[in-house]
Amino acid sequence: MTAKLTVVRSGALTTVQDRGRPGHAHLGVPRSGALDAPAMALANRLLGNPPDAAVLETTLTGCALRPDRTVTVVVGGASCPVTVDGRPAAWGGPVRVPAGAVLGVGGVTAGVRSYVAVAGGIAVEPVLGSRSTDLLSGLGPAPLRDGDVLPLGPPAPRPALPAAAPWPAPPAELTLPLRPGPRTEWFTPAALRTLASATYRVSQHSNRIGLRTEGPSLERVRTGELPSEGMVLGAVQVPPDGRPVVFLHDHPTTGGYPVIGVVPEPALAAAAQAAAGTPIRFTLG
Amino acid sequence: MTPSRFAQAIQSPSAQVRPAGRHALLVELPDAERTAAFHAELLRRRAAGTLPPVEDIVPGARTVLLDGVARPEELARRIAGWDVPPRTADEGAAVEIPVRYDGPDLARVAALWGVRAEEVAARHSSYPYRVAFCGFAPGFGYLTGLPPELHVPRRDTPRTRVPAGALALAGPYSAVYPRATPGGWQLIGTMPDPTPLWDLGKEEPALLTPGTRVRFVAEGGTP
Numbered sequence: 001m002t003a004k005l006t007v008v009r010s011g012a013l014t015t016v017q018d019r020g021r022p023g024h025a026h027l028g029v030p031r032s033g034a035l036d037a038p039a040m041a042l043a044n045r046l047l048g049n050p051p052d053a054a055v056l057e058t059t060l061t062g063c064a065l066r067p068d069r070t071v072t073v074v075v076g077g078a079s080c081p082v083t084v085d086g087r088p089a090a091w092g093g094p095v096r097v098p099a100g101a102v103l104g105v106g107g108v109t110a111g112v113r114s115y116v117a118v119a120g121g122i123a124v125e126p127v128l129g130s131r132s133t134d135l136l137s138g139l140g141p142a143p144l145r146d147g148d149v150l151p152l153g154p155p156a157p158r159p160a161l162p163a164a165a166p167w168p169a170p171p172a173e174l175t176l177p178l179r180p181g182p183r184t185e186w187f188t189p190a191a192l193r194t195l196a197s198a199t200y201r202v203s204q205h206s207n208r209i210g211l212r213t214e215g216p217s218l219e220r221v222r223t224g225e226l227p228s229e230g231m232v233l234g235a236v237q238v239p240p241d242g243r244p245v246v247f248l249h250d251h252p253t254t255g256g257y258p259v260i261g262v263v264p265e266p267a268l269a270a271a272a273q274a275a276a277g278t279p280i281r282f283t284l285g
Numbered sequence: 286m287t288p289s290r291f292a293q294a295i296q297s298p299s300a301q302v303r304p305a306g307r308h309a310l311l312v313e314l315p316d317a318e319r320t321a322a323f324h325a326e327l328l329r330r331r332a333a334g335t336l337p338p339v340e341d342i343v344p345g346a347r348t349v350l351l352d353g354v355a356r357p358e359e360l361a362r363r364i365a366g367w368d369v370p371p372r373t374a375d376e377g378a379a380v381e382i383p384v385r386y387d388g389p390d391l392a393r394v395a396a397l398w399g400v401r402a403e404e405v406a407a408r409h410s411s412y413p414y415r416v417a418f419c420g421f422a423p424g425f426g427y428l429t430g431l432p433p434e435l436h437v438p439r440r441d442t443p444r445t446r447v448p449a450g451a452l453a454l455a456g457p458y459s460a461v462y463p464r465a466t467p468g469g470w471q472l473i474g475t476m477p478d479p480t481p482l483w484d485l486g487k488e489e490p491a492l493l494t495p496g497t498r499v500r501f502v503a504e505g506g507t508p
Contacts, residue, residue: 026494027423128490181306262305
């Protein structure tokens with residue numbers, strides 16, 4: 001019989017995530033997938049899970065889970081208190097959760113999104129090759145609710161564990177390298193200088209679709225609508241209010257606002273862990 | 286910025302190839318027709334195995350995005366040298382979409398077209414359409430084919446809910462909503478059973494993929 005995980009407390013927003021479903025953008029299907037992909041990968045590696053095993057991604061307030069079999073889990077990404085039936089347990093390394101015990105994933109002490117990997121992975125039915133919840137288009141499992149029951153996959157044989165897992169600390173200041181294009185010429189030369197020199201801050205309205213920013217408005221030289229065009233992960237789109245939005249994994253596949261530059265994918269993991277108010281510096285290069 | 290890197294658009298007689306991050310390029314064409322021809326050429330070359338691996342080929346209104354490319358600069362230079370033939374006459378059968386022309390904006394669209402409401406069905410269903418690109422929601426295709434004099438603006442106030450199956454117009458585009466969403470387009474009809482538009486039970490879940498030809502078939506007279 002399949003092992004199951006009952007959601008005791010779903011938290012503010014907890015979703016199932018894996019590496020997403022790239023390759024369907026031409027049908028209007030976002031890529032989706034874990035926002036802090038390295039954290040998910042490390043949690044899976046510590047359990048001997050395959051890299052495409054699905055995990056849970058929490059948002060600020062954690063969650064609580066009860067397995068019906070004894071399972072091994074890793075909670076990583078944003079740091080938070082971890083408990084098993086109320087007793088403190090390890091963050092960032094394997095934790096044994098006995099059958100019927102409650103794994104508590106507390107509110108974050110730093111960062112935004114914690115990842116809960118379970119040996120064997122979350123085994124919900126994949127959609128277009130992925131188990132990820134896509135909040136823009138509604139593909140994949142709905143965000144977790146109290147009382148949901150999630151199937152688990154068969155665990156791998158116990159892996160050799162690294163002595164210390166290198167979990168990066170969330171950024172005190174978020175540095176986002178930016179490669180100009182494809183629509184830089186829609187903006188004044190001053191706008192690019194502003195973007196590269198001013199300090200922006202992470203807006204509290206950020207979500208899995210985009211990291212919204214607060215800061216100086218970027219002025220356009222061209223007005224009017226851009227005919228809809230394909231958008232890449234990390235695209236820095238500038239809506240009419242002039243405040244750049246960095247597209248994260250649930251971003252729309254096409255859009256009509258100009259993209260001044262693109263942040264490379266490896267820099268987006270830190271963006272996923274930057275709390276509201278974190279200063280942002282864009283660096284050209 | 287190092288000059289050796291693909292940082293500036295590459296101009297060719299037929300296209301402008303723009304950088305879009307480390308692993309993508311955006312090819313901009315002069316018009317929708319040449320965008321369709323370029324998209325068809327990409328699919329041909331991909332099928333023939335002469336295109337380097339590309340994860341996503343995403344057409345837009347005047348562009349095609351190539352995302353997930355190992356060496357975008359090299360591909361950009363190659364593309365700039367392509368001689369893309371005009372799109373050949375459409376081959377194969379068109380997808381037929383049955384429609385009742387009974388939308389709440391039918392009278393408004395009729396007024397904009399300068400025809401009686403009863404005539405919208407015959408006019409709209411008389412043109413052949415083509416999926417220019419997808420976006421907005423899975424399976425939502427932007428269909429071109431309406432002549433310019435029949436293009437209509439979006440509604441001033443978007444609806445908070447447009448039902449699944451609504452046939453809608455905005456600018457040069459016609460579309461059928463695969464599911465209920467907010468929307469600002471003018472609603473002129475209804476596809477009675479919209480489930481084939483996005484069916485995850487099928488290997489190819491989208492009925493309307495870029496390049497697909499479409500005909501609307503008016504059902505059961507006028508309301």
